[in-house]
Amino acid sequence: MDKKPCKSEDLEVRKGPWTMEEDLILMNYIANHGEGVWNTLARSAGLKRTGKSCRLRWLNYLRPDVKRGNITPEEQLLIMELHSKWGNRWSKIAKYLPGRTDNEIKNFWRTRIQKHMKQPTTSQSPSSVDHQCSTSQVSSCCVAADHAVDQMSYSSPSSFTPGTIESFDGPFAPADSNEGLWSMEDLWSMHLLNGN
DNA sequence: AACGGCAGCAACCGCCTTTCG
DNA sequence: ACGAAAGGCGGTTGCTGCCGT
Numbered sequence: 001m002d003k004k005p006c007k008s009e010d011l012e013v014r015k016g017p018w019t020m021e022e023d024l025i026l027m028n029y030i031a032n033h034g035e036g037v038w039n040t041l042a043r044s045a046g047l048k049r050t051g052k053s054c055r056l057r058w059l060n061y062l063r064p065d066v067k068r069g070n071i072t073p074e075e076q077l078l079i080m081e082l083h084s085k086w087g088n089r090w091s092k093i094a095k096y097l098p099g100r101t102d103n104e105i106k107n108f109w110r111t112r113i114q115k116h117m118k119q120p121t122t123s124q125s126p127s128s129v130d131h132q133c134s135t136s137q138v139s140s141c142c143v144a145a146d147h148a149v150d151q152m153s154y155s156s157p158s159s160f161t162p163g164t165i166e167s168f169d170g171p172f173a174p175a176d177s178n179e180g181l182w183s184m185e186d187l188w189s190m191h192l193l194n195g196n
Numbered sequence: 197a198a199c200g201g202c203a204g205c206a207a208c209c210g211c212c213t214t215t216c217g
Numbered sequence: 218a219c220g221a222a223a224g225g226c227g228g229t230t231g232c233t234g235c236c237g238t
Binding site: 016017037038039051052055088089090091102103106110 | 222223224225226227228231232
Binding site: 015017050053056057060103104108110111 | 203204205206207208
């Protein structure tokens, strides 16, 4: 790897929200060179970001296969089922939801499901809801989801078909649509125009 | 129309694990 | 076998937009 000493200006590290320009630089660099050592990548690309920050941005937002918004009821059910099995192993859970990131699932769990669990309709204490409540809430659906999960454990995650699970009319409304954002398609087309 | 509170999301932080010299 | 560096992961925080008053 590149072991050049850092110049003083390289020590300056940007934090906070990513700009469109930074996104384009990162996408362009990865498109040309692939994902390498993230710290080296960040330096080589000329980004004043840490390798971790670049990796996170790429995995959670810039990757072309990232699906955004609209977590479907099937996905919600699967998340609940997998969480009841594994707890907060978000990255593990994310492997069974193609296009979803651990961060997105984690946020979804905290904002939608955990919030719902805290409502007084459940007699269980908040401290114990994490695993037990989720299991009991979806227990009627768990068998179907269980089969889906078990099947996926032996085949590729992408082989999962939502139809495996019965229709779900639980209390969780679908997430908001992602309209109004400058989409990844826009970014990618800009990237293609710029870089290739 | 203005203000305050709330919800959702993006990003950072710190710890743990893995890899490499 | 050991130490350092990098990667991976889960937890937490801060910002932004939306909704109700």
